Every structure is written in structure tokens, then in C-alpha cells.
Amino acid sequence: MDDAIFAPLQAEGRAGELILRALRAEDAAQLHRLVNDWEVARMLARVPFPYPRALADDWIASTRAQVAAGTAWHLAIVRDGALVGCVGLTTAPDAPRHAEIGYWVGRRHWGQGIGPEAAGRLARWALANLDLDVLHASVLEENRRSAAVLARLGFVEDGTAEQDFTARNARLPVRRFRAGREAFSAPPPAPMTAAPPPPPEAAPGANLLLVAACALIDADGRVLLARRPEGKPMAGLWEFPGGKLAAGETPEDCLIRELREELGIEVSAACLAPFAFASHPLEGRHLLMPLYLCRRWTGTPEGVEGQALAWVRPPRLGDYAMPPADRPLVALLRDFL
Numbered sequence: 001m002d003d004a005i006f007a008p009l010q011a012e013g014r015a016g017e018l019i020l021r022a023l024r025a026e027d028a029a030q031l032h033r034l035v036n037d038w039e040v041a042r043m044l045a046r047v048p049f050p051y052p053r054a055l056a057d058d059w060i061a062s063t064r065a066q067v068a069a070g071t072a073w074h075l076a077i078v079r080d081g082a083l084v085g086c087v088g089l090t091t092a093p094d095a096p097r098h099a100e101i102g103y104w105v106g107r108r109h110w111g112q113g114i115g116p117e118a119a120g121r122l123a124r125w126a127l128a129n130l131d132l133d134v135l136h137a138s139v140l141e142e143n144r145r146s147a148a149v150l151a152r153l154g155f156v157e158d159g160t161a162e163q164d165f166t167a168r169n170a171r172l173p174v175r176r177f178r179a180g181r182e183a184f185s186a187p188p189p190a191p192m193t194a195a196p197p198p199p200p201e202a203a204p205g206a207n208l209l210l211v212a213a214c215a216l217i218d219a220d221g222r223v224l225l226a227r228r229p230e231g232k233p234m235a236g237l238w239e240f241p242g243g244k245l246a247a248g249e250t251p252e253d254c255l256i257r258e259l260r261e262e263l264g265i266e267v268s269a270a271c272l273a274p275f276a277f278a279s280h281p282l283e284g285r286h287l288l289m290p291l292y293l294c295r296r297w298t299g300t301p302e303g304v305e306g307q308a309l310a311w312v313r314p315p316r317l318g319d320y321a322m323p324p325a326d327r328p329l330v331a332l333l334r335d336f337l
Contacts, residue, residue, distance in 0.1 A: 018117055019078040020087065023063050027076055028056040030083040034106035041167040043143050044104055049167035063088075073126070077105065077118045084109045087118040089126050089135075097133040097321070099126065116149045123153065124184045128230035129308070133181060133321065138163060138174040147175055154183030185233040209282060211289045212251035213242035213326070214259060214272065215333055216301065222311040223333065225320055226262065229307045238310065238320040240291060240329070251290050262307070265299040276332050280325040291329050 023031075032053050035041060041049040048055070066072035074088035085105035092098040103119045126132055137155060139146040151157075155177035163174045216224040225238040243258040245251065252269040259267050271294050278289040303309050312320065314337040317330045 016079065018114065018121075020075045020118060020121060021078060022067065023060045023074060023076045023086070025057065025060060027083050028053075028060055031060070031076075031086070032056040034083065034085065035104065037107055038167075039107050040104055042165070043140055043146070044102075044167065045138075045163050045165050047104075047167055066090075073122070075122065077103070077114060079109075079114070084114055085118070087115075087122050089122060089130075091132075092136070097131060098136060099130075099132050099134075100136050100138075101126075102137060115146070116152060119149065120153050120184070123179070124230050124235070127181050127184055128228070128235035130236070131321070132236070135179050137177045139177070140165075141173045141175055147177075150177045150179075153179070155179040181234060181236060185235055207285045209285045209287045210245045210251075211242060211287060211325075212245060212254040212258070212292065213240040213289055213329075214255050214267075214292045214294050215240050215275070215329075216259075216297065217293060217295050217337070218311060220311075220313075221337060222313050223317060223337070224263075224301060225310045225312055225317075225322075226303065227308040227310070228323075229305055234323050236321070237323050239323055239326050242289075251292070255292060255294075259297070262304055263299075263301040263309075264304050265297045265301050267294055267297045271296045275336070276329055278325040278329055282325070287325050289325055291333075 032051060035044075035047060035056075036049070036051040038049055041047045041051060063072070063074040066074065070091070071093075072088060072090040074086060076083050077085040077087055083106075085103060087103035088101070090100045092100065101119060101123060103115050103122075105114050105118075123135055126135070135155075136158070137150050138161065139150065141160075156179065158176045158178040161174055161176055162171050164171050218224070224241065226241045227238050228235050230236075241259060241262055242255055243262070245254045246257075249257070252272050255272055256267055256269065259265050272292040273294070274290060275293045276291050278287070278291070280287045280289075301309060310320070314334045317334055322330070
């Protein structure tokens with residue numbers, strides 16, 4: 001398995017910083033020492049106690065197969081070269097685009113903020129890079145510390161249930177939590193300079209947000225979608241490339257600039273054909289987004305900002321999760337192409 005897929009989860013490795021990476025066979029001994037602790041195991045649903053040493057080897061081997069299959073992502077939490085715990089995400093087979101997140105930290109490392117940082121980092125990465133919309137988590141009713149961690153991360157309580165706990169050989173009450181993409185989206189950046197005070201009555205269009213988008217269409221009739229990267233609002237959703245109009249820009253000027261900055265391609269205004277527009281309320285403002293079609297450009301589109309790209313045939317455009325403003329344009333584009 002290529003650990004490169006987890007590169008965005010890793011810090012630069014400075015002293016004291018956490019790294020999340022794929023589990024390795026050589027982690028088994030340290031993993032066994034940390035989790036074979038009653039105070040740790042008793043809070044975990046599927047962990048037996050005592051924890052057999054051979055089970056650590058078997059479980060680590062299984063995690064790599066799960067990543068390859070796209071059903072679970074269990075990662076080592078490492079600090080200063082030493083394993084300190086694990087964090088994981090498992091997809092829900094009966095609920096597409098939902099997954100369960102969980103973590104544990106060795107007792108000697110409690111109280112150092114490791115769990116919240118690791119779980120938050122994995123949650124943001126997963127929502128931006130996997131086909132997920134909702135994350136779930138559960139904690140024992142008595143585990144107030146973990147419940148507080150989830151609340152701090154942006155999870156909201158979603159009822160109660162019962163769950164089997166192997167180490168205790170009992171079925172116990174748990175509190176359920178859930179969080180969507182909005183809980184982990186970065187807030188919009190603050191303006192560089194203070195805005196002047198608004199007039200007593202706002203001018204017409206003062207709350208209008210103008211965004212230009214472009215459907216690039218290749219020689220095979222496929223349309224290019226770009227995935228919003230981690231750190232941006234609505235990270236993980238697919239959209240038509242484009243961006244906000246700068247002061248004094250026309251939509252065509254905006255797209256020429258944005259396509260160069262985002263995809264590394266050159267487009268001329270003559271190759272941008274107005275097609276349709278979206279009108280959508282957005283967080284106290286109103287979004288107006290014209291969509292242009294483009295079939296000719298110079299260069300090969302690449303995700304300059306680290307965003308994933310997908311060339312999609314028109315009938316499959318509806319299979320991709322998109323921001324609300326982009327969705328109405330899909331049917332129009334699909335019928336036209």
C-alpha cells in the first residue's frame with residue numbers, strides 16, 4: 001500500500017508534532033503494550049482484554065487490506081518517532097457516504113490533546129478526500145472525556161444506543177454523535193482591510209456574490225470536475241472550476257485567471273461560451289454564478305492547488321456530490337451534451 005495517500009495528514013516531523021500514517025508490522029509490539037491496558041481497553045468496543053500479542057500482528061495486516069478495499073482507514077498516531085495511539089474511520093455498508101470515526105491513546109499520553117488533534121485531522125482529510133458527507137461516533141455513557149472531545153470537534157449528540165464491549169463481556173449504553181462537512185469547513189478568510197461602514201440602506205446588489213464557473217469539455221465529450229480541497233468551505237464536494245470575480249473583472253477575465261491559477265491552462269475569452277447560470281442563497285448573501293462552456297485551451301489541466309480532478313461523462317455527472325449552486329446546472333448540461 002502506498003503511504004503517499006496519507007501525506008496530507010502528516011506534519012513536518014518537528015519535535016512534538018503528530019504524524020498520522022499507515023500502520024506497519026514493526027508497530028505491533030508498541031501497539032500491544034499501549035492497548036493491553038485495562039483503562040484503555042475497557043472503553044473500546046471491539047478490543048478484548050487481555051489483548052493477545054499475536055492479535056496486534058493480525059490486526060495491522062488487516063488494516064492495509066481495508067485501505068486497499070476502501071472500507072476502513074486505521075492509522076498510527078506517532079509523535080517523535082513513537083506510536084502513541086491509533087485513529088480510524090470505517091465506512092457504513094448500509095449508509096452510503098457515512099462513516100464511523102474513533103480513536104484511542106495510550107494512558108501515558110492522556111491529557112496532551114493528542115486525541116482531538118488526531119481525530120480532527122482525520123475527519124477533515126476524510127471529508128475532503130473520500131466520498132463521505134457525514135461522520136458518526138459513539139462513546140460509552142460513562143466516558144465523559146471522549147464525549148467532550150467530540151463536542152469540541154463539532155460533533156452534535158444524536159441519541160443513544162447499546163453496543164457490545166468485548167473487554168467487559170457486556171452490552172452497554174453509548175451516546176451517539178454525528179457531524180457533517182460544515183463542522184469541519186474552514187471559515188471564509190477575513191478581508192485584508194476593514195470594510196467601510198454600510199449605508200443606512202444597502203445599495204441594490206450589495207449582498208450579491210458573483211462567481212464564474214466553467215465546464216471544460218474534452219474531445220470525448222467528458223466534463224472536468226474539481227474537488228474542493230481540505231481547508232476550504234465545502235471541502236470534498238465536486239464543482240465546475242472557477243472562482244469569485246475580483247474588482248473590475250468580467251466573468252471572462254475571472255475564468256481566464258482562475259483556470260490558469262487552479263488548473264495551469266490558458267484560455268482565451270473567444271473560447272468561453274455563456275451557457276446558463278445559478279442563483280442560490282448562501283450564508284446571508286446571494287450567489288449568482290454564470291456557467292460557461294469551453295472546448296479549447298492550451299496545456300493539460302492539473303490540480304495546481306492539490307485538488308483532485310475527474311473527467312466525467314455527462315450521464316454520470318449526477319453521481320458526484322456537488323455544492324447546491326452547481327447541482328441545478330448538471331441537468332441542463334447533461335441534456336445539452
